[in-house]
Amino acid sequence: MQNQIDSLIKACKTGNQVAQMQVYDNYSQAMFTIACRYLKEEDAKDAMQEGFLKAFMNIETYKPESTFGAWLKRIVINQCLDTLRKRKLEFSDDEVETLQIVEDSNWDFDSNISKNEILEAIEQLKEKHKIVVKLYLIEGYDHQEISEILKIPIKTSRTHLSRGKAKLRDLLKLKYNEARY
Amino acid sequence: MKRDIRDLFEEDDLKTLPDNHRTEFLEKLNKQPKKKRASFPWLKMAAALLVALIVGFSMFYTKSTNENVSSIIAQIEAVEAEYLEDIEKEWENFVTIADDEILVARFKKRLDELDNDYQEIATQFKEDSNNILVIESLVENLQTRLQILKDIQEHIKILNQKNGQYENTI
Numbered sequence: 001m002q003n004q005i006d007s008l009i010k011a012c013k014t015g016n017q018v019a020q021m022q023v024y025d026n027y028s029q030a031m032f033t034i035a036c037r038y039l040k041e042e043d044a045k046d047a048m049q050e051g052f053l054k055a056f057m058n059i060e061t062y063k064p065e066s067t068f069g070a071w072l073k074r075i076v077i078n079q080c081l082d083t084l085r086k087r088k089l090e091f092s093d094d095e096v097e098t099l100q101i102v103e104d105s106n107w108d109f110d111s112n113i114s115k116n117e118i119l120e121a122i123e124q125l126k127e128k129h130k131i132v133v134k135l136y137l138i139e140g141y142d143h144q145e146i147s148e149i150l151k152i153p154i155k156t157s158r159t160h161l162s163r164g165k166a167k168l169r170d171l172l173k174l175k176y177n178e179a180r181y
Numbered sequence: 182m183k184r185d186i187r188d189l190f191e192e193d194d195l196k197t198l199p200d201n202h203r204t205e206f207l208e209k210l211n212k213q214p215k216k217k218r219a220s221f222p223w224l225k226m227a228a229a230l231l232v233a234l235i236v237g238f239s240m241f242y243t244k245s246t247n248e249n250v251s252s253i254i255a256q257i258e259a260v261e262a263e264y265l266e267d268i269e270k271e272w273e274n275f276v277t278i279a280d281d282e283i284l285v286a287r288f289k290k291r292l293d294e295l296d297n298d299y300q301e302i303a304t305q306f307k308e309d310s311n312n313i314l315v316i317e318s319l320v321e322n323l324q325t326r327l328q329i330l331k332d333i334q335e336h337i338k339i340l341n342q343k344n345g346q347y348e349n350t351i
Contacts (some may be wrong), residue, residue: 007339008339016336018336018337021203021206028206029195029198030195033195036196045310049205053213054211063230084237108183108186109183109186110182112182120188141263
């Protein structure tokens with residue numbers, strides 16, 4: 001598998017279109033799935049394809065120190081965020097930067113809460129909290145990476161995540177109480 | 182019972198792409214400015230030699246008579262015939278190993294386009310046989326066609342090797 005990808009990437013570097021389509025076929029569905037976490041399907045598809053075009057344009061800069069999939073994922077996510085930015089979404093937030101946040105790595109939630117319920121709750125968060133929660137929780141990026149991707153200070157990333165999580169707990173608690181009574 | 186929800190997202194169900202996404206992407210890909218192809222060095226050398234020869238010839242016969250011009254034309258025609266023969270050979274190879282009508286049709290279209298360009302340049306060449314730029318673009322056109330065929334075959338070879346590997350592992 002790895003050899004296959006390596007030889008495909010090599011062929012892509014010469015601008016070989018058949019190889020590019022092969023790479024597209026290998027990764028498009030996974031990348032589309034990622035893009036759908038940030039955008040509606042139509043926009044997600046466009047952002048995903050745009051991401052691939054960018055990746056092929058800049059394939060020389062790909063270094064095998066990360067996997068090709070991880071490299072591609074970062075490009076696709078950036079593409080999604082660009083689309084969101086065009087809609088004037090602001091990820092940074094001056095007011096919070098002076099606040100100190102106690103780092104809390106406890107993500108234990110009631111095990112009756114399903115993945116879908118969590119995803120639905122995430123969608124209800126404020127946009128800037130939502131993005132950070134998704135990047136952290138679903139994509140598995142750390143604060144260093146999130147701060148690079150969103151071009152915000154690490155502190156802001158921590159703040160957004162912490163607020164997002166608190167809100168998430170509230171939303172899910174509410175849902176649970178409602179269900180109980 | 183509590184559980185860490187970070188573990189929940191390690192795997193995700195894949196979304197299904199719209200049916201036409203591949204064709205759409207291919208179109209987008211085709212609209213991209215082409216990267217410079219890494220061409221075979223011998224091909225470049227051959228072209229350089231050819232151009233040098235032609236320049237040499239036309240310099241030598243500065244008092245260009247009709248005869249000299251026709252000798253250049255004859256030279257070009259010889260080179261052209263050789264290239265076309267190579268292209269034809271590569272094309273047949275490609276069709277044999279490709280085993281994919283859509284792919285063949287796509288490359289047929291590309292080569293036809295190049296051929297149309299070639300006819301246009303050839304007309305220019307007839308009008309102005311001493312123009313080195315025209316001669317260069319003729320050769321370049323032939324080279325491009327050869328290169329396209331070589332690239333695709335190289336790729337098919339890689340694919341076939343991989344298929345071979347799969348079969349071996351099964």
